Amino acid sequence: MLLRDLDAAGILRLTLNDIKRSNALSEAMLAVLSEAFAEAGGNPQVRVVVLAAKGPAYCAGHDLKEMTAGRVAADGGRACFAKVMSLLISAPEDMKAAGFEVTHLYGLTETYGPAVVNDWHRSWSDLPPAQQAALKARQGVRYLPLEQLDVMDAETMQSVPRDGQTMGEVMFRGNVVMKGYFRNPKATEEAFAGGWFHSGDLGVMHPDGYIQLKDRSKDIVISGGENISCCEVEEALYRHPSVEVAAVVAMPHEKWGETPCAFVELAKGQEADSEILRSWCRGYLASYKVPGRFVFMSIPRTSTGKIQKFTLREQAKKIAS
Template identity: 65%
Template sequence: MKNAPSNTSYFECGLPKTDANYTPLSPLSFLERAAKVFPDHTAIIHGNIHRPYKEFYERSIRLASALQQLGIGKNDCVSVMLPNTPPMLEAHYGVPMAGAVLHALNTRLDAAILAFQLDHAESKLVIVDREFSKVMSEALQLATVKPRVVLYDDKEFPQSAPEIGEMEYEELVESGTSDFKWQLPADEWDAISLNYTSGTTGNPKGVVYHHRGAYLLAQANIITAAMGKHPVYLWTLPMFHCNGWCFPWSLSLVAGTHVCLRQVRQAQIWDALADEKVTHLCGAPIVMSTMLNTPQDQKRKLSHQVEFFTAAAPPPEAVLAAMAQEGFSVTHLYGLTEVYGPAVVNEWRSQWSGLPASKQAALKARQGVNYVALQDLAVLDPETMQPVPADGETIGEVMFKGNVVMKGYLKNPSATQEAFAGGWFHSGDLGVQHEDGYVQLKDRSKDIIISGGENISSIEIEEVLYKHPDISAAAVVARPDDKWGETPCAFIELRENSSVTEEAIIQYCKQHMASFKAPRSVVFKDLPKTSTGKIQKFVLREEAKKLA
């Protein structure tokens, strides 16, 4: 071989990417392998439906074929308004198999926001569960785009809403061919899905995921959850939320079983846990509270330990302790829509298991360290972009870097540039870094309460409130104050038959934390929540302003 040019390494000469040694990463390959290796293993359970992997794969291919026959191709957006049902799982494969981009709509949204998303995404086709036909009809009337509409009529759990669309979902699937030659993406950077942020301060932003990120996060889920072969996963987490944290793709890696759940209801959860021998489930802390508050006659005795992965708000110590007593192993995750869902894990250390229960619960409330698929996680001063001291006290902004950070915001280059300023994704979450490197959230930047010049963490107050035996849910926001600027205002849901007073709650807080941090006012009410269980603090902030 001739000598390589002086400025080129031999490792860069004659060693090109070819079809033989390079394939773009995509989670679509996971389902193909599962169907080949475990064709008869149950992939999906939905009511009386027990669908094996070979059928799951074939139906996904048929869906892709049908979409292409309708003119859906690369970078076309297919929107779905579906609960946790088999078509939602099939869409996670069939839509990108056609080269299109999956846009899963939040089923709790109103018509105006749905219409905005359909227009912004330029949706070419919409698949709608009959349960949501009324609101989608309103959204389609408001929208400028005129996508094809397909109705999913769930025969296992019939819905009484009006029909909508030009064809039924099963007709669409049957119109496709099982020998359709679907392709992996030409570039792993190609978009695979579109997810919208909550939009609590204006129109939501469209977060674009790529095949590479979905592939890596799906694998990281399996590593993080220590999932062996054939786990059984219960869908208490909405699949529209960050593509179900990428678990629709993860389960195919280990030929796991998806147990669908149209609605998160106490009896149905416990029945599935016991009858289907569920091994794993995910959800916000509100899901844990729902399970713990189930009437005793609806709870089922479990013969096995169940792994529960929780994210969203930091789980209160009292809830974590109660879950452990019920026999659940809880792992705390943290992430955002912009990082494919969970990208941080509270990696448990064996020596912590010997600590007192209260200390273990405090450690579990921390967010933790970066997922294996995330290159770096840091708490930085957003002004200097330098790390804050790892003292567990100095607050900075939590920032991310790596392959499971979004491509960016759709049609919003300025917001994308701002989010990636300084070479990091800025989360907007405020936190501290402990000496052992573990990150702990202290608040969203907009949720820090500044009272008399002192920064007060709403999360710190909430953790105290959740330890009170009469409190089932709590949220703390800033209430405007002429003297102090802001003071903490606590909104509280009480347990049944409780008669605790506002003054008693305030005194309780003063006994368990610095007096100046205690709420100055308490409101007893049902807390507004999103479909994923997050308490809607923006609603409570407006109420607090009116109280002032």
């Protein structure tokens, strides 16, 4: 169950009481949840809502500590899932001891919510934590009710090679895809060009048929003719322990056309400056992908917890001018 704009801390408190009565979770899990509740207080950014006593928990948004699961499907918030991925690598045994089992879902409002799942193979559980996290980061394969899922060249409408490298647009087709946008035939026609629903998400298709998102088409930074994925830069930043939230957008540049600009919200009690993060990024990214500018601030979000990138793009333009 996902609720928005309500007293998330109060709902979590009621949920915990119900869980305790049902004895559905381990003491370790209850301890993690109780700590998260204590830290959450009345924080309006805590938008979880969650936790059927004996079923899966769904997390959307951010800021409920690293708690995104009990048995958790991480759905939506990139920042939320990036933090979970870092925990799967750095503290896999702690995650298991606390009862966390993460399932990665992907979908859009236009596909009536999640339509893709990272269907976990049992053999993958025997791999090292870093390899498991890399596999878990992939969005996955189609739900059975979805007729077709593919990564295609938006111009030619041909499938991209299944090499995990060639980027294309993620497209959907089937009964669970919307009929169209209400009273907006032009937008509907554009969205269904070529007989497929165009998600606007860029991704790759791996040899085993699992898709992985790389960025939104509107979030690609074109610097000196090279395409830079904002998601790739954000993922590098999220690996740094001082970074709580990161958002990367294009900043106008006189020579290169655009360069990445990183807006960073530091974790409570942590410190970092531009040089520290720039040096950190060099360890994970090609030099031309490293942000030319770092801005430290509270990241603006919508009422549902999504980062307002359109606001950050405007701010980047002002900084550049």
